[in-house]
Amino acid sequence: MPMPELVLINILSRLPTTTLLQFKCVCKTWFNIISDPYFAKLHLARSPVSLLFSNKTNLSVLDQRFYVLALDGWQTHDSFAPLKQLPREINHLGEVLQFESSCNGLLCISAVCRRKPVTYVCNVITGEYIALPEPENDGFKRRIKGFCFSQTTERYKVIQEVVGDVDTQEHEIHQMEVCTLGSKRWRNIGDFPYSFSKVEFDGFNCSLNGALHWLVQPHNKTTFICQFDIENEQFKSFPGPPVKNLLKVNHMHLGFSGGFLYLCEKLFTSYYYVDIWVMKDYGVEQSWTKEFVIIDVEWTNSMWHRGPVQILNLGLYKKMEANAELYILHNSELSAYNAEGQERKILVRGIDPFHFVIPYVPSLVSLKEAVVGESSQ
């Protein structure tokens, strides 16, 4: 009895990416369903957060191996073994690889190729990659600030900041450039009306509700978050939580998880406390709520510049009952915190501290579909 296609799609969209790649071999019907871009989107929407990690401390080392770990059965595990190894090497992309951002399972990586800076967007699952056009040869350096997806045009965009020399004044105006994946040039979209915060405060990608969000240096004493509308490419101030003293911030990270924006902050004056604010209603300033306080000596003294604090399960956590745990990735370590603030370290066999680890949703999104114009394998 043949299964109606919609039912088959219902079943297949619940399977992990690696399984789906195998099941392409089952028969032609399955091959067609799994290769369909619409199915890739549906599957992505259903996928839980996984971890993408490498067994090295950064991407620039040869013999880079990637692993994907699906986060399942949190409550029962104290340790995980990496589930699937991806023999996808990206060393051929260039030297000095640096991970910039990820969106819908695609990675944005900057590299140096034959002494020139190149930016790539790639999907480590399908093995596809595409180089973005070279920026203008005006002697200025660029810094990637965001990688996002525009719902209306169904295109991916990469945003970068044009930075001057190393010793520019702090409050100098910087220009911003956008490249729509597939186009041959970067577009200058004008001045950035704020100054970005210290690089250590950078999150990976705070794209939510059609906008990117960045921490910026306090402006008018209150604004410290900037919102970028992905569709109309405009910058605006965005309300932040009532942090006690913006001038005494030791560390701050802005992130999003499960559809919520969150802010981790630690002040110089709060010795062992890290406050985590969650914006319960997007855009509503009063909805910023101090949801968690982490009391962890090790944490607060750790080297925050090695990576932002990432909460992995905020959406699920809010729906779960008592004994629910919050899962946090920080400095390549995974911890679970319960309501009393007690921590349980989760070990992943194969990952050492400071290995490159990011939250990641493996996807079947094909770069060929994402791009109108050039693409390369």
Added chain:
Amino acid sequence: MKFCTVKQYFDDENNNNVTNGIATTVIPLPNKHLKIKANNKEMEQYEQELLRNVMPQELTKLILAANYLNFKEALDFFCRTVANAIQNKSVDYVRKFFGLESDFEPGEEEKLCKEFAWSFEGVDED
């Protein structure tokens, strides 16, 4: 009401898709669902039980019944169960499960398997 199609089903004598046996499993589901909706562990146990007691062919029939009866919760539940059952299984197992045959040209299938060879590691024994 979830069961507007049930009456139609019983009236439709030419219906070969759903046997009485299946209907008796699907129809009591809503009550069971409501009782154990909040408790994930019980659902898991029920799922395990279902998988043990019900042969793959029966499970696919259950799905078709739920689909025909337009019973979304049961359909999603069964699809989830099937997905968990086939998640780490081999391509051959899946073909047997759904009663499918490979319709690839001899060379094609090999090429595909080679391309995704890396994803076949760690698959369960049949």
